[in-house]
Amino acid sequence: MGGPIDGSVDGPVDGLxxxxxxxxxxxxxxxxxVGVVGLVVDTAVVYALVFGAGLEFFAARVPAYLAAATTTFALNRAFTFRGAADAPLHIQWxxxxAANAFGxxxxxxxxxxxxxxLPVAEAHPVLAVAAGxxxxxxxxxxxxxxxVFKGA
Structure with a gap:
């Protein structure tokens, strides 16, 4: 009586x-x-290094990734996982x-x-950066x- 039609019972565990x-x-x-912001940073650095400095795409991806990862770390720390156990900034970074290395x-x-x-990705590196x-x-x-942000 009072439960949903499927016979289940709503209770505190379901609410939790x-x-x-x-x-x-x-x-x-x-x-x-935050990832969208990271994508913008990643793409901007790739374009600056490929089209501005003449680096090959594969070489430009490394500093671009580090710039984007540092940006997303700072934003995730302040916005996404605010309230997580804080470690010293350099250790948490x-x-x-390290934790995001596989990704x-x-x-x-x-x-x-x-x-x-793909020629289209070569002509428009943002497509390859976004897919990655x-x-x-x-x-x-x-x-x-x-x-990294345990307890958030």
Whole structure:
């Protein structure tokens, strides 16, 4: 009597799960917004180094990734995972880079692979950079939440 048609019973455990899921979804959304800022930084550095300094795309991706990762670290620390246990800034930054290294390798591999294989990505590097960023996003979110910004 009083339960949903499917026979399940709503209770405090369901409410707790719903609130945790909502919080996770909000954090993931914030992480995605921060990622868009990181994508802009990443792309700007790639374009500056490829079209301004004459570097090859594969070489430009390394400093561009580091610039974007540093930007997203600062924004995620202040915005997405605010309230996490704070470690000293330089230690937390190093943990962020280390924890996101696998996602960074995936990001780099996808972007360089697309740029090398697709003429449209070679002509418009932002496409390769964006595909690389998206490919590493879920891995980086999990690593950031559970290894770097614990308790947020």
């Amino acid at each position: 799960a719903d609130s945790r899921l909502r919080r996770l979804a909000v954090q993931f959304g914030k992480f995605g917004l 190093a943990k962020f880079l 960074g390798v995936v990001n780099y591999g996808v972007s360089v692979g697309l740029e090398a294989a 960023s998206l490919s590493g996003m879920v891995l980086n979110f999990a690593a950031s939440k559970h290894l």
